[in-house]
Amino acid sequence: MVSRLNFLSLGSLFLLLIMKPTLIIGGGIVGLFSAYFLNKEGIEVTVIDRTDLRENCSTGNAGMIVPSHIIPLAAPGMISKGISWMFSSKSPFYIHPRLDMKLAKWCFLFFRAANETQVKKAIPFLKNLSLLSKALYLDFKVEHPEAALALQEKGLMMAYQTESVEKEEIEFAHLARKYGLEADILSPADIRKVEPNLELKARGAVLFPGDAHLDPGALYGFLKKHLAEKGVKFLTNSQVLDFEKSNSKVQAVITDQGKIETDKILLCGGSWSGELAEMLGFSLPMMGGKGYSFLQENNPEIKQATILTEQKVAVSPYGGTIRFGGTMEIAGTDQTINKNRVKGIFESINRYYPDFKAKFPEESKIWKGLRPCSPDGLPYIGFAPGHENVLVGSGHSMMGISLAPATGKILAELHLQKDTSIEIQGFEVGRYS
Numbered sequence: 001m002v003s004r005l006n007f008l009s010l011g012s013l014f015l016l017l018i019m020k021p022t023l024i025i026g027g028g029i030v031g032l033f034s035a036y037f038l039n040k041e042g043i044e045v046t047v048i049d050r051t052d053l054r055e056n057c058s059t060g061n062a063g064m065i066v067p068s069h070i071i072p073l074a075a076p077g078m079i080s081k082g083i084s085w086m087f088s089s090k091s092p093f094y095i096h097p098r099l100d101m102k103l104a105k106w107c108f109l110f111f112r113a114a115n116e117t118q119v120k121k122a123i124p125f126l127k128n129l130s131l132l133s134k135a136l137y138l139d140f141k142v143e144h145p146e147a148a149l150a151l152q153e154k155g156l157m158m159a160y161q162t163e164s165v166e167k168e169e170i171e172f173a174h175l176a177r178k179y180g181l182e183a184d185i186l187s188p189a190d191i192r193k194v195e196p197n198l199e200l201k202a203r204g205a206v207l208f209p210g211d212a213h214l215d216p217g218a219l220y221g222f223l224k225k226h227l228a229e230k231g232v233k234f235l236t237n238s239q240v241l242d243f244e245k246s247n248s249k250v251q252a253v254i255t256d257q258g259k260i261e262t263d264k265i266l267l268c269g270g271s272w273s274g275e276l277a278e279m280l281g282f283s284l285p286m287m288g289g290k291g292y293s294f295l296q297e298n299n300p301e302i303k304q305a306t307i308l309t310e311q312k313v314a315v316s317p318y319g320g321t322i323r324f325g326g327t328m329e330i331a332g333t334d335q336t337i338n339k340n341r342v343k344g345i346f347e348s349i350n351r352y353y354p355d356f357k358a359k360f361p362e363e364s365k366i367w368k369g370l371r372p373c374s375p376d377g378l379p380y381i382g383f384a385p386g387h388e389n390v391l392v393g394s395g396h397s398m399m400g401i402s403l404a405p406a407t408g409k410i411l412a413e414l415h416l417q418k419d420t421s422i423e424i425q426g427f428e429v430g431r432y433s
């Protein structure tokens, strides 16, 4: 018996020795949470990124964990709103009109998905993914009390000033309750209890107590350090340029630093995932949804994580500091800063919090990020079409922080050929191939 056990462990040791590392392309939050769950399973992982991993979309966003966001970006109301917003340079949503076939195709697919039937189909998938992710964040907090995560379980408040948005938000609160989520409708007097230090000018708000928020930079920094300590390798400043394939299997990844052989790859390239998919020969429609954020001294102290709904501005307080973020400019992969759009966020602050001492940020203090947006607002999670050793985790749009743990866990399960924790048909990678 003992010798048989020895033989088995020697066999698995041999297998481990001849196996090539799993390569994760893209060290954003989705790539890092995938590395986290693979590493826990004893899989050898290398994360490749073309940057030095100091900045990407995962570092300066609003850090909200939002099981309440069960409706994808491509929803019926978005088309009429999007069109009216397009005429203002400070509006929350903007598509810079340009001659670009990829943009035209993306817009066509977005309009096609923005209907009630598609949204109804999407809700249970998004809800389950979000709830799994929130549960994994809670486990993560217990397992890593040393992480300066500051996961604040205080819910998320959607504050509104106009009658039309009030109607939409209350309708949404009822829908959320129908799907089993908690949603409290607050009067101005209720808001004063939640936000005692300064006036929040609003007709009312909906509070989702199941939501939370965290400091994304602290989470990202902790994950990088923790993974390196656990033996995950990082290949930074290395851009993936191509792949070597044999039939349906990728055998090597070609970077500007050389070739790396592999048995399995995970494609987690954020807004650039469409380009990576093109190199592999399948279609993964993707547009960068550019947004900005900046930190301020939190004075007088705002306590509650909030979305200023008419302006779609996210407010994430961290005690003495606070982050304001927002705007969505369908920008491809252009990363230039459009100050007018930052002004749009800035001017929203005093429109809702007239007493807040806001200062327009210097250009060097403005953070920008490209949200990886799929046209139907649902992420791509699973095996790449026509490839037996390529997994994809991308397209999480404005919910990448929220959904990264669940995505990483599911990709690790698929890698190990296990059943997935939740149904993932809604996230099929090949749905546009």
Ligand SMILES: Cc1cc2nc3c(=O)[nH]c(=O)nc-3n(C[C@H](O)[C@H](O)[C@H](O)COP(=O)(O)OP(=O)(O)OC[C@H]3O[C@@H](n4cnc5c(N)ncnc54)[C@H](O)[C@@H]3O)c2cc1C
Pocket: 025, 026, 027, 028, 029, 030, 031, 048, 049, 050, 051, 055, 056, 057, 058, 059, 060, 061, 062, 063, 064, 065, 066, 238, 239, 240, 241, 268, 269, 270, 271, 272, 273, 276, 289, 290, 291, 292, 293, 314, 325, 326, 327, 368, 369, 370, 371, 372, 393, 394, 395, 396, 397, 398, 399, 400, 401, 402, 403
């Ligand atoms: C203003 C703003 C506020 C937001 N607020 C929230 C929020 O409150 N909650 C939430 O859940 N989400 C929020 N988001 C969205 C969230 O930030 C993104 O969904 C998430 O960061 C995407 O993570 P990712 O890992 O997919 O992509 P990224 O973080 O962009 O990482 C992709 C990585 O892939 C690398 N890469 C790409 N191509 C290659 C290549 N060829 N070779 C090597 N490396 C490559 C890139 O360098 C990059 O590091 C917000 C976004 C913005 C802009």
